[in-house]
Amino acid sequence: MHSNSIKATLEAAIFIADEPLSIDRLLELFEDDQAVTPNIIREALATLQKDYDGHGIELCEVASGYRFQVRVDVVPSLSKWLQERPEKYSRSLLETLALIAYRQPITRADIEQVRGVAVSTQTIKTLMAREWIKITGHRDVPGKPALYATTKKFLDYFDLKSLADLPELLNSQEDEGAKQLELSLEES
């Protein structure tokens, strides 16, 4: 298949898909053409990405694959048409989600330990229903508590490619902090 028509096919497929498309899924478009390799697809996508320079939309790569998004600088001009008030998330939901994201896999008891309060079942349910978290296993202790981890959908939603792209945690300064603590205890 000619490279231009590979590119055009990829483009149309990404546009009609409801979810970001992985290289593997895109490869299925060319099942009958053994000559199309993952690398050829990657190259075509890179060219396509450049084609959209200066456009109102762009081709983005997130955790589960490629998708088209409106360019951030164009969004304000469309604000009139985007009246739906986006959902606000509670602090307890965000703190729970942050703990799962940074400390995965983690049990509910672990989360409660750090937050100092109980985690409501509703919070876990909401996160599961949004498919932002999943149960990856059970810790081998009495009661076999579920271990939670984040999903690719979570990364997609926050426009991230991988967990490594999460904002860095507040400098824990653990060693330094411990030293200072010793000092201040001496003084007190």
Add this chain to the structure above:
Amino acid sequence: MHSNSIKATLEAAIFIADEPLSIDRLLELFEDDQAVTPNIIREALATLQKDYDGHGIELCEVASGYRFQVRVDVVPSLSKWLQERPEKYSRSLLETLALIAYRQPITRADIEQVRGVAVSTQTIKTLMAREWIKITGHRDVPGKPALYATTKKFLDYFDLKSLADLPELLNSQEDEGAKQLELSLEES
């Protein structure tokens, strides 16, 4: 507003809209900018249309306005790719088909007798719709139940010249099974 950013805004707007957008509707985006006239919008759309030459999608004008759609020449590759993975037939359908193939002509009651459970009307319908089985007559007993047999299409699908080419029930266990089949059919 710079013409490039007008074009980008129009593009994004048409993409996020659920329906084709008319010039009037698009004009609403630039309410605050008196300099943007219908003609400027038309020109921008014409340029945008050219931008999509050679792409997998195109900007089309339909009765109620502008919208993006997949180009006709990529439709065949997408059509195949979109098709859902074929489902598998249920075990009960396969058993029914096997009994019809090996013991034709056979009534539904005969099949139920051997299988020990009812044969759903849907199963028979599916096999009839696939044209793998047909009604060859009616048994001369009260109720005149239909007698089912396999078709030429069935033989073609399994690449058989005749029913005699069906694999034989070979080993002792299978002989036993065959005997059992005779028995259970005689009883009914």
Add this chain to the structure above:
Amino acid sequence: MNEPHTEKNPLTIIVKGLPTELPHDLYIPPDALEVFLEAFEGPLDLLLYLIKKQNLDILDIPMAKITLQYQEYINLMQGLKLELAAEYLLMSAMLAEIKSRLLLPRPVSETSEEDPRMTLIKRLKEYEQFKKAAEDLDSLPRVDRDIQLVHIGHDNIPVERPLPTVKLEELMTALLEVLSRAKLRNPHLIEQEPISVRARMASVLEKLQTSDFVPFQRLLAQVEGKMGVVVTFIAILELLKQSAVEIVQQQAYAPLHVRAILST
């Protein structure tokens, strides 16, 4: 020690018109306390607030002062009969314990045991870390709020629905399975049902083919004893249910007659 800078405090809005009997740095009118409590995610969050409010370093908390303040809040809320989560009371007890321990001279041998203040500070720092992480997460661009996804409908693209495939071996397997099942089942059936209702239904229908109406009694031949009569009766009922036969009676207490309904 820094004086509390209440004017910098985000909660100053609910701070006007205070009753004078409240502790001097608890600038919260009673009716706002519930709102105040809801603003916190728990005892750690409240404690963190008390520390930040006074520009204190977490690493250098004056235990006596913080404990006092925390307990004043707790007492106030309890005094107002607000239902406090158990975690708040637990923290109160923990603070009191730390304070009392610090007042006692530390025996040299106690080094192996972790300083209770250290434990509290670690927890506060850890909680602070994730409180910040949650805020960061909230400010990330996200779909629906900051990111607009682009899709094109594909209603105009025809989608084939392929039929399931079957291999000949699968057909063989299915046949062998059904036969081995039939083998397991059959002896069972014979033991349980010496006279089959199904077979009796067929013989009843046969008898009904010869003439129009047949007296009900004639169908219930007694040659097979009670069991035979019962099975025949069930067979007739079953045929009636399937609308294969009809039963008529000229008048009350007259003999019943059975007739087959012929399918045309």
